Amino acid sequence: MAKSKRLGDWKQWAKQLKSNIRVLYLACRDPRTPWYAKWFAVCVVAYAFSPIDLIPDFIPVLGYLDDLILVPLGIVLALKMIPGEIITDCRQKVELESDGGRRKNWFMGVLFVLIWIAAAVWISAVAFKM
Numbered sequence: 001m002a003k004s005k006r007l008g009d010w011k012q013w014a015k016q017l018k019s020n021i022r023v024l025y026l027a028c029r030d031p032r033t034p035w036y037a038k039w040f041a042v043c044v045v046a047y048a049f050s051p052i053d054l055i056p057d058f059i060p061v062l063g064y065l066d067d068l069i070l071v072p073l074g075i076v077l078a079l080k081m082i083p084g085e086i087i088t089d090c091r092q093k094v095e096l097e098s099d100g101g102r103r104k105n106w107f108m109g110v111l112f113v114l115i116w117i118a119a120a121v122w123i124s125a126v127a128f129k130m
Helices: 002-029 035-049 062-081 086-094 106-129
Strands: none
Touching: 002 035, 002 062, 002 086, 035 062, 035 106
């Protein structure tokens, strides 16, 4: 019984994490959000939705470190940078969405992949020049 309760806690935490990412996305689009908070939130949301991790997941233990620590920490910091009334408005919008915030935006996905490919090409070009 205790095991299923802990599993339920983790599921609730994961749902809240997904909801907070959507709140950050909406807050970035809000004109009342300060520029520095937008910049940081965009970085966090981009990293959370990016298919490429800072530490690859196939590395034992360390592979999931960024998913378990860096993303939630970034979300918390970004939420603290944004004024409370904006966060409240964005949370209400997320709750009202009929699809639960599960929209698929292929354009953004392709854009993130292209950015990572461009970065890899640039880094390899610099590395091979040396």
